[in-house]
Amino acid sequence: xxxxxxxxxxxxxxxxxxxxxxxxxxxxxxxxxxxxxxxxxxxxxxxxxxxxxxxxxxxxxxxxxxxxxxxxxxxxxxxxxxxxxxxxxxxxxxxxxxxxxxxxxxxxxxxxxxxxxxxxxxxxxxxxxxxxxxxxxxxxxxxxxxxxxxxxxxxxxxxxxxxxxxxxxxxxxxxxxxxxxxxxxxxxxxxxxxxxxxxxxxxxxxxxxxxxxxxxxxxxxxxxxxxxxxxxxxxxxxxxxxxxxxxxxxxxxxxxxxxxxxxxxxxxxxxxxxxxxxxxxxxxxxxxxxxxxxxxxxxxxxxxxxxxxxxxxxxxxxxxxxxxxxxxxxxxxxxxxxxxxxxxxxxxxx
Amino acid sequence: xxxxxxxxxxxxxxxxxxxxxxxxxxxxxxxxxxxxxxxxxxxxxxxxxxxxxxxxxxxxxxxxxxxxxxxxxxxxxxxxxxxxxxxxxxxxxxxxxxxxxxxxxxxxxxxxxxxxxxxxxxxxxxxxxxxxxxxxxxxxxxxxxxxxxxxxxxxxxxxxxxxxxxxxxxxxxxxxxxxxxxxxxxxxxxxxxxxxxxxxxxxxxxxxxxxxxxxxxxxxxxxxxxxxxxxxxxxxxxxxxxxxxxxxxxxxxxxxxxxxxxxxxxxxxxxxxxxxxxxxxxxxxxxxxxxxxxxxxxxxxxxxxxxxxxxxxxxxxxxxxxxxxxxxxxxxxxxxxxxxxxxxxxxxxxxxxxxxxxxxxxxxxxxxxxxxxxxxxxxxxxxxxxxxxxxxxxxxxxxxxxxxxxxxxxxxxxxxxxxxxxxxxxxxxxxxxxxxxxxxxxxxxxxxxxxxxxxxxxxxxxxxxxxxxxxxxxxxxxxxxxxxxxxxxxxxxxxxxxxxxxxxxxxxxxxxxxxxxxxxxxxxxxxxxxxxxxxxxxxxxxxxxxxxxxxxxxxxxxxxxxxxxxxxxxxxxxxxxxxxxxxxxxxxxxxxxxxxxxxxxxxxxxxxxxxx
Numbered sequence: 001x002x003x004x005x006x007x008x009x010x011x012x013x014x015x016x017x018x019x020x021x022x023x024x025x026x027x028x029x030x031x032x033x034x035x036x037x038x039x040x041x042x043x044x045x046x047x048x049x050x051x052x053x054x055x056x057x058x059x060x061x062x063x064x065x066x067x068x069x070x071x072x073x074x075x076x077x078x079x080x081x082x083x084x085x086x087x088x089x090x091x092x093x094x095x096x097x098x099x100x101x102x103x104x105x106x107x108x109x110x111x112x113x114x115x116x117x118x119x120x121x122x123x124x125x126x127x128x129x130x131x132x133x134x135x136x137x138x139x140x141x142x143x144x145x146x147x148x149x150x151x152x153x154x155x156x157x158x159x160x161x162x163x164x165x166x167x168x169x170x171x172x173x174x175x176x177x178x179x180x181x182x183x184x185x186x187x188x189x190x191x192x193x194x195x196x197x198x199x200x201x202x203x204x205x206x207x208x209x210x211x212x213x214x215x216x217x218x219x220x221x222x223x224x225x226x227x228x229x230x231x232x233x234x235x236x237x238x239x240x241x242x243x244x245x246x247x248x249x250x251x252x253x254x255x256x257x258x259x260x261x262x263x264x265x266x267x268x269x270x271x272x273x274x275x276x277x278x279x280x281x282x283x284x285x286x287x288x289x290x291x292x293x294x295x296x297x298x299x300x301x302x303x304x305x306x307x308x309x310x311x312x313x314x315x316x317x318x319x320x321x322x323x324x325x326x327x328x329x330x331x332x333x334x335x336x337x338x339x340x341x342x343x344x345x346x347x348x349x350x
Numbered sequence: 351x352x353x354x355x356x357x358x359x360x361x362x363x364x365x366x367x368x369x370x371x372x373x374x375x376x377x378x379x380x381x382x383x384x385x386x387x388x389x390x391x392x393x394x395x396x397x398x399x400x401x402x403x404x405x406x407x408x409x410x411x412x413x414x415x416x417x418x419x420x421x422x423x424x425x426x427x428x429x430x431x432x433x434x435x436x437x438x439x440x441x442x443x444x445x446x447x448x449x450x451x452x453x454x455x456x457x458x459x460x461x462x463x464x465x466x467x468x469x470x471x472x473x474x475x476x477x478x479x480x481x482x483x484x485x486x487x488x489x490x491x492x493x494x495x496x497x498x499x500x501x502x503x504x505x506x507x508x509x510x511x512x513x514x515x516x517x518x519x520x521x522x523x524x525x526x527x528x529x530x531x532x533x534x535x536x537x538x539x540x541x542x543x544x545x546x547x548x549x550x551x552x553x554x555x556x557x558x559x560x561x562x563x564x565x566x567x568x569x570x571x572x573x574x575x576x577x578x579x580x581x582x583x584x585x586x587x588x589x590x591x592x593x594x595x596x597x598x599x600x601x602x603x604x605x606x607x608x609x610x611x612x613x614x615x616x617x618x619x620x621x622x623x624x625x626x627x628x629x630x631x632x633x634x635x636x637x638x639x640x641x642x643x644x645x646x647x648x649x650x651x652x653x654x655x656x657x658x659x660x661x662x663x664x665x666x667x668x669x670x671x672x673x674x675x676x677x678x679x680x681x682x683x684x685x686x687x688x689x690x691x692x693x694x695x696x697x698x699x700x701x702x703x704x705x706x707x708x709x710x711x712x713x714x715x716x717x718x719x720x721x722x723x724x725x726x727x728x729x730x731x732x733x734x735x736x737x738x739x740x741x742x743x744x745x746x747x748x749x750x751x752x753x754x755x756x757x758x759x760x761x762x763x764x765x766x767x768x769x770x771x772x773x774x775x776x777x778x779x780x781x782x783x784x785x786x787x788x789x790x791x792x793x794x795x796x797x798x799x800x801x802x803x804x805x806x807x808x809x810x811x812x813x814x815x816x817x818x819x820x821x822x823x824x825x826x827x828x829x830x831x832x833x834x835x836x837x838x839x840x841x842x843x844x845x846x847x848x849x850x851x852x853x854x855x856x857x858x859x860x861x862x863x864x865x866x867x868x869x870x871x872x873x874x875x876x877x878x879x880x881x882x883x884x885x886x887x888x889x890x891x892x893x894x895x896x897x898x899x900x901x902x903x904x905x906x907x908x909x910x911x912x913x914x915x916x917x918x919x920x921x922x923x924x925x926x927x928x929x930x931x932x933x934x935x936x937x938x939x940x941x942x943x944x945x946x947x948x949x950x951x952x953x954x955x956x957x958x959x960x961x962x
Contacts, residue, residue, distance in 0.1 A: 060788045080788035081798040085651050091622035095629025098578045098613035103789050124618040323609040327577035328634035332754055334611060335575040337601040339750045346745040349559035
């Protein structure tokens with residue numbers, strides 16, 4: 001077999017509206033284990049960016065450390081990537097976003113990288129409503145160091161070695177809701193039909209868009225008794241709604257029965273359509289999201305779908321009242337106050 | 351009793367209670383002397399506390415322009431009963447102790463070798479001001495008023511300062527002036543004025559300004575085009591952040607839209623602060639943080655990332671007493687080694703050592719150019735003494751034709767015309783490679799930034815040969831850095847000597863004064879002030895030229911000396927430690943005494959000019 005992807009493309013491959021084929025959004029060949037949930041998420045990211053016709057150089061992909069944080073190598077090869085240090089992707093992304101508000105920031109992290117070592121930075125990125133997509137590839141274990149339990153491992157979940165986790169799990173989606181995240185979704189790496197539109201909606205959202213994606217670790221956490229295995233998740237999944245992302249000015253092609261659909265308009269003219277599985281559920285009601293999440297947890301179910309969105313979200317640059325021109329594009333003439341101003345500064349200190 | 355007599359050469363110390371509003375009055379005192387044209391250096395000696403604990407403000411007045419701290423207090427202004435015993439003991443024989451005699455002093459603390467000058471500060475304030483808070487506040491102005499009489503301070507100059515200070519609250523001018531008058535009148539009516547200590551107007555400050563180093567640092571960052579500041583509060587660096595924000599509000603807001611041309615983020619901790627800086631510089635902005643020793647410890651992992659992945663960053667380290675939480679409100683130079691080699695693995699970093707606010711301004715601006723040019727973290731090594739005290743400094747200077755050196759950053763056009771791009775290819779053979787910023791070109795120039803080992807094309811590798819090639823190339827940048835950093839300043843003795851003194855940063859003030867004191871002892875020395883690390887050849891030559899070099903620094907372990915030995919293979923026996931680490935700025939007397947005591951050639955050779 002080959003470890004290098006071919007660079008030539010079939011001439012008839014379909015292209016998106018800016019002339020890129022789907023293959024142009026792919027990355028290097030994955031070095032993760034065969035069947036790793038993370039690879040499916042990477043494929044969903046590729047699919048979402050291709051369908052949305054994201055300009056590859058207008059997206060920056062950032063990550064921390066761990067199996068999940070390796071994945072930016074495996075998608076969007078034409079985008080700049082930054083594999084930073086363990087648990088610190090949010091701060092690097094914050095700085096990058098302050099420097100240039102015009103790019104899309106896609107942060108990828110894992111449950112160790114976010115729920116343990118990086119908890120502080122995760123929490124504060126939410127507080128600031130940083131305009132980014134934050135994907136946690138959540139497998140409940142530390143894959144790269146051979147399968148130790150992570151802080152998202154469910155209470156009572158059994159590890160491959162047969163030991164039972166006796167600690168409470170951190171529910172990242174629930175936490176994000178509590179902390180005021182303006183977009184919170186949960187999905188499953190094995191459900192591309194749900195994940196792709198969720199990623200698209202997250203990219204469109206002007207603020208912190210959090211996606212907790214359950215992504216089984218085939219090597220260390222796919223055993224009987226694990227609550228993050230493919231089988232367990234498939235058996236216990238419950239969706240809030242079928243989700244459809246509708247780009248700006250596009251025809252709505254999905255038909256919903258009367259009273260069963262909800263529409264959320266996004267700032268760029270796009271919208272999210274939700275086919276409600278549960279009556280009385282409103283995606284822009286934080287309280288109802290918290291309640292639904294808690295109820296599912298009590299029942300032992302994995303609630304997926306878009307849990308909450310704030311269509312009025314104001315991101316960090318808006319909150320700080322920064323100029324529209326990206327700060328990294330300014331030079332001496334815009335930034336240096338010059339000698340005359342310095343003369344009066346000097347005088348004020350005499 | 352002999353009283354101290356001195357004109358324009360003495361030390362006044364104010365003993366106050368923290369949070370009692372004394373700072374403003376004390377600052378006016380120092381400023382008035384400065385405006386009388388007499389060189390002055392005030393220092394805050396303050397506790398890590400907001401209200402209630404003893405705090406001192408020490409002002410050295412020195413016509414010759416020596417601005418370092420001097421031991422011994424000629425006149426104490428005592429307004430704090432908590433510290434009165436210690437304060438009385440601190441006055442030099444023949445000195446003056448000005449105190450609030452609203453309450454009588456206990457007999458047992460009275461010394462008969464100093465002059466006691468009682469001013470009923472509280473009583474007069476209770477008589478003239480109704481509001482208790484005002485009674486408290488104006489007490490501070492009463493002692494400043496008394497000083498106009500006691501040391502002949504120009505009252506008109508003081509009144510001008512009051513008028514400027516309260517230009518926006520003119521109602522406060524008359525009560526302030528009244529306090530001045532109360533103090534001055536009482537002093538004149540009850541004591542011989544002036545005392546033996548006397549100010550005389552001079553023209554010895556030229557175009558100098560009085561400014562805190564941290565304010566100058568912040569202005570340097572603004573002038574250098576820093577657009578992102580991320581920081582976490584820590585004494586003594588917090589005022590850099592505050593000054594950056596305050597000045598940006600004046601200098602960096604679009605007048606039409608009111609929108610900010612800067613981002614100012616108070617991070618959740620120092621780790622996040624440096625992470626934000628690295629994210630911003632990676633993305634093409636100029637960004638910086640300000641911190642102190644504990645912050646450098648916390649930032650170390652990220653510093654290693656920036657070093658290895660070759661991302662520019664500017665860090666201001668306003669040093670304070672360590673280790674651990676140490677003495678957070680006292681000065682030291684204790685982070686030399688921990689900053690020079692911050693982070694795990696083989697790392698070393700460019701350091702700049704300012705000694706005046708003007709240099710804080712200039713070196714901060716230079717730090718941004720160096721960081722961009724070398725694609726590496728650059729540290730400005732200030733300290734609490736420089737950062738948080740007002741210093742008489744040459745004015746801040748900027749050349750309007752100055753162009754930011756953004757280093758090797760490729761544009762879309764560059765990429766279009768290139769045959770191949772490799773992020774870590776040493777195209778120019780100076781160790782510095784070309785970088786691209788996200789968003790530059792749709793299909794060219796993207797690469798993966800990582801803290802893992804990688805090859806010239808930024809691809810992950812565990813190949814030992816490739817790794818060695820990369821880290822050796824990064825070391826080549828270190829040689830390039832030597833040609834870019836500011837060179838040391840040297841002051842040669844009039845006669846040949848076997849001795850050199852070597853120092854950096856705020857030690858400058860006292861080291862230069864010590865040269866004169868040593869001269870009086872018959873010891874000539876050549877002096878070198880190092881401005882930067884890596885050390886340039888001049889430093890090596892200076893050490894080679896002398897039989898002994900006294901390395902003067904403000905830490906216990908002679909860290910700078912270790913750095914010289916480690917980096918230059920200097921012979922340890924040649925480098926003699928001169929140290930001060932009690933948290934107070936080093937004094938000239940201390941330096942002189944240590945050099946006299948440690949002089950290895952004493953007594954016969956020391957003072958004789960040699961032929962070498």
